[in-house]
Amino acid sequence: xxxxxxxxxxxxxxxxxxxxxxxxxxxxxxxxxxxxxxxxxxxxxxxxxxxxxxxxxxxxxxxxxxxxxxxxxxxxxxxxxxxxxxxxxxxxxxxxxxxxxxxxxxxxxxxxxxxxxxxxxxxxxxxxxxxxxxxxxxxxxxxxxxxxxxxxxxxxxxxxxxxxxxxxxxxxxxxxxxxxxxxxxxxxxxxxxxxxxxxxxxxxxxxxxxxxxxxxxxxxxxxxxxxxxxxxxxxxxxxxxxxxxxxxxxx
Amino acid sequence: xxxxxxxxxxxxxxxxxxxx
Numbered sequence: 723x724x725x726x727x728x729x730x731x732x733x734x735x736x737x738x739x740x741x742x743x744x745x746x747x748x749x750x751x752x753x754x755x756x757x758x759x760x761x762x763x764x765x766x767x768x769x770x771x772x773x774x775x776x777x778x779x780x781x782x783x784x785x786x787x788x789x790x791x792x793x794x795x796x797x798x799x800x801x802x803x804x805x806x807x808x809x810x811x812x813x814x815x816x817x818x819x820x821x822x823x824x825x826x827x828x829x830x831x832x833x834x835x836x837x838x839x840x841x842x843x844x845x846x847x848x849x850x851x852x853x854x855x856x857x858x859x860x861x862x863x864x865x866x867x868x869x870x871x872x873x874x875x876x877x878x879x880x881x882x883x884x885x886x887x888x889x890x891x892x893x894x895x896x897x898x899x900x901x902x903x904x905x906x907x908x909x910x911x912x913x914x915x916x917x918x919x920x921x922x923x924x925x926x927x928x929x930x931x932x933x934x935x936x937x938x939x940x941x942x943x944x945x946x947x948x949x950x951x952x953x954x955x956x957x958x959x960x961x962x963x964x965x966x967x968x969x970x971x972x973x
Numbered sequence: 974x975x976x977x978x979x980x981x982x983x984x985x986x987x988x989x990x991x992x993x
Contacts, residue, residue, distance in 0.1 A: 793983065796980070796983045796984065797983075800984065806984075810981065810984060813984055814977050814980050814981070814984070817980060818977075818980070965978075965979055966979045966980070966983075969976070969977055969978070969979050969980060970980070972976075
């Protein structure tokens, strides 16, 4: 594949290292930590206690977890070379539009495909634990995505580059400098392709990763729909959600 | 700017993962 104009192999290598470093430094859990915790599961009693919480309490708890995770994504973005050279309007647009996608990619790390569980609040949980949210379709869609993404077996380097490429999507509405974002994304995609070639991965692997984008988009939309509905039914609780969560997912 | 006050702050802060 030809390199984008004005881009050397050395630059591609520099981007790869920078994105990987950013990803590793801003991941909430190290791979060793996740391996160690993989079999720490919620007991049936603990699961039931989550299931019997009110929707308001469970939503609040999830909003707090998502907000924490978003802060790490913001840090990840800041450390991607070139991101901070974009104007702040574009930085915010990219983060608002792409942080959920990045969270969904990152979630794969905290998913155990053997027992279909996710790390949530310190232990691994099944989809049933989230019953009180009243969003079974959303929860199941997230678990299904994690299951299908875990089959791709992305390395940390691939995950880092894929996350950066998704975050740097030039088609987000209201961007000021589309070209600048596009150039950055091209470089990251090039780095991802080189990384896959280097590992001897099949060409299908990138196609499989990209094929998850529409599913991720539908999950993001579903989350917004559920949040809007929740806001209608429980406006007081929605008002107490973390300000960053409201900022990112507000209309 | 007011609408994205926290994002602005986070983008301007020189935070490290330990601070998060």
